[in-house]
Amino acid sequence: MSKHRVIPGFGLSLGFTVTYLSLIILIPLAALFVKAGGLGPAEWWRILSAPRVLAAAKLTFGASAAAAMVSVVVGLLVTWVLVRYRFPGRRLLDAMVDLPFALPTAVAGITLTSIYAPNGWIGQYLAVWGIQGAYSPFGVFIALTFIGFPFVVRTVQPVMEDLGTELEEAAATLGAGRLTVFCRVILPALLPALITGFTLAFARAIGEYGSVIFISGNLPMKTEILPLLIVAQLEQYKYRDAAVIAAGMLMVSFALLFLINLLQRQLNWHKR
Amino acid sequence: MHHRSSTTESAPVRWLLIGLALLALSLFLLLPLLAVFVEALRRGTDVFCAALVSPSALSAVRLTLTAAAVSVPLNTVFGLAAAWAVTKHQFRGRALLLSLIDLPFAVSPVIAGLVWVLLFGAKGWFGPWLADHDIRIIFELPGIILATVFVTFPFVARELIPLMEAQGNDQELAAVTLGASGWQMFRRITLPNIKWGLLYGVLLCNARAMGEFGAVSVVSGHIRGKTNTLPLHIEVLYNEYQFSAAFACATLLGLLALLTLGLKSAVEQFTHQRASGRI
Numbered sequence A: 001m002s003k004h005r006v007i008p009g010f011g012l013s014l015g016f017t018v019t020y021l022s023l024i025i026l027i028p029l030a031a032l033f034v035k036a037g038g039l040g041p042a043e044w045w046r047i048l049s050a051p052r053v054l055a056a057a058k059l060t061f062g063a064s065a066a067a068a069m070v071s072v073v074v075g076l077l078v079t080w081v082l083v084r085y086r087f088p089g090r091r092l093l094d095a096m097v098d099l100p101f102a103l104p105t106a107v108a109g110i111t112l113t114s115i116y117a118p119n120g121w122i123g124q125y126l127a128v129w130g131i132q133g134a135y136s137p138f139g140v141f142i143a144l145t146f147i148g149f150p151f152v153v154r155t156v157q158p159v160m161e162d163l164g165t166e167l168e169e170a171a172a173t174l175g176a177g178r179l180t181v182f183c184r185v186i187l188p189a190l191l192p193a194l195i196t197g198f199t200l201a202f203a204r205a206i207g208e209y210g211s212v213i214f215i216s217g218n219l220p221m222k223t224e225i226l227p228l229l230i231v232a233q234l235e236q237y238k239y240r241d242a243a244v245i246a247a248g249m250l251m252v253s254f255a256l257l258f259l260i261n262l263l264q265r266q267l268n269w270h271k272r
Numbered sequence B: 001m002h003h004r005s006s007t008t009e010s011a012p013v014r015w016l017l018i019g020l021a022l023l024a025l026s027l028f029l030l031l032p033l034l035a036v037f038v039e040a041l042r043r044g045t046d047v048f049c050a051a052l053v054s055p056s057a058l059s060a061v062r063l064t065l066t067a068a069a070v071s072v073p074l075n076t077v078f079g080l081a082a083a084w085a086v087t088k089h090q091f092r093g094r095a096l097l098l099s100l101i102d103l104p105f106a107v108s109p110v111i112a113g114l115v116w117v118l119l120f121g122a123k124g125w126f127g128p129w130l131a132d133h134d135i136r137i138i139f140e141l142p143g144i145i146l147a148t149v150f151v152t153f154p155f156v157a158r159e160l161i162p163l164m165e166a167q168g169n170d171q172e173l174a175a176v177t178l179g180a181s182g183w184q185m186f187r188r189i190t191l192p193n194i195k196w197g198l199l200y201g202v203l204l205c206n207a208r209a210m211g212e213f214g215a216v217s218v219v220s221g222h223i224r225g226k227t228n229t230l231p232l233h234i235e236v237l238y239n240e241y242q243f244s245a246a247f248a249c250a251t252l253l254g255l256l257a258l259l260t261l262g263l264k265s266a267v268e269q270f271t272h273q274r275a276s277g278r279i
Helices: A010-037 A041-048 A051-084 A090-096 A105-116 A123-128 A137-162 A166-173 A178-207 A210-216 A226-235 A239-271 B011-040 B044-053 B055-088 B094-106 B109-120 B127-132 B141-152 B155-167 B170-177 B182-211 B214-220 B230-239 B243-271
Strands: none
Touching: A010 A239, A010 B055, A010 B094, A010 B109, A010 B141, A041 A051, A041 A239, A051 A090, A051 A137, A051 A178, A051 A226, A051 B011, A090 B011, A090 B243, A105 A123, A105 A137, A105 A210, A105 B011, A105 B182, A105 B230, A105 B243, A137 A178, A137 A210, A137 B011, A166 A178, A178 A239, A178 B094, A178 B109, A210 A226, A210 B230, A226 A239, A226 B109, A226 B214, A239 B094, A239 B109, B011 B243, B044 B055, B044 B243, B055 B094, B055 B141, B055 B155, B055 B182, B055 B230, B055 B243, B094 B155, B109 B141, B109 B214, B141 B182, B141 B214, B155 B182, B170 B182, B182 B243, B214 B230, B230 B243
């Protein structure tokens, strides 16, 4: 372990990295947990079991999960078409997939709202079917899908590109139809990447704020998401409530990422 | 060219899938982008231009540029240092450090703002001390910068680490053997090798810094003409039902996004490799 280091700059670069990381990320996050942790279980229970918090949690996690699921389906379709087929405009399409990453969330929020509002380009057709686009839980779902699906494409794409066609050829030789090959050969190989994409989209959706608050309408108990609830508590100077909700959210996010990391490691191990 | 083989679908299925993907992406991506510009120009170019040159819009642009000008270089230096430490050396706790660098990706922007309020806000830990010394952080420029630095923290590092890991240390080791100093090695060997990845990381970091909304919204206090960044200015206009003005300012950020995507594609084409980053 402690042999002579050949390339210089180890102490300086690691020292700076750890100091900066601590000052910007770790100490502030620790302050949040200390603030929330100092309150005791009874207080935590009182804050987290409030009906408004529960309603917001249900919407946040429910809409995020639904959006991540749809992102996986749409993302898989788009990735398949981008990787397997050649058609005019493919490169442009590939570049466009990153738009939700690059477009500031506030801009995404107002433009999605204008499209899905009852008199908007898409909202007016939804209204005919009795579906309310903007200012409803469905609107939250739309915004979160917009934000989430590039994660799926960008995680699955490199794996699909590296996937050789040998196994598919072998399966076809053995008489498997195209659909069977897809379900039994291709899909299992993509599964770890799909799960990673789902997790990234889900984790991002839980914390998403800017794109949601415009389209949701922000009605307490109905279309209010957890991050907005934190802001609402802060505006009333309820620092403790805000800290507890935030700490709870972070614990769920970290636990989710950890769990799915484990799951993925198992799947990868299984593949070998 | 497209003869039927055992590893592709029949032509009708192929075109159906391409059609579906195109439809999904146009409804989902192109339409919102188009809507920004259509809504901005709905009430004519006069309203559009007036919105862009209004004093509060100009001050928002200035503040956004200032916040990015401080936070992007800070996180670039961090990204270089972290990538150097992690890829050129082996040490205990390296895997932990890698996960900690990714941590901000899992933190809601609102929480990224909240942590600074808990530390430096009027009722925060250092609040009273700061008030005694007449130092203001929350609802002022320093708070906006801190929130921006938090959310853009991993971008440059995340771009450089896989790149430098893939490149290995052979050239640096050769340079050491030939007697190069650390600085010479960095400037003459490492930097030229990573310049495109670095540029791309900086682009992503900058796009996020200029577009950040949630974190900045929590610490800014929304004081018009003073602590409103461009995304916050858009929110204020929108909430005042000045839709055309809000979308006019949004076109600036929309163009920034398009520019970022265009440069990304150009860099990828130039280097023939896919950048891994996400914004």
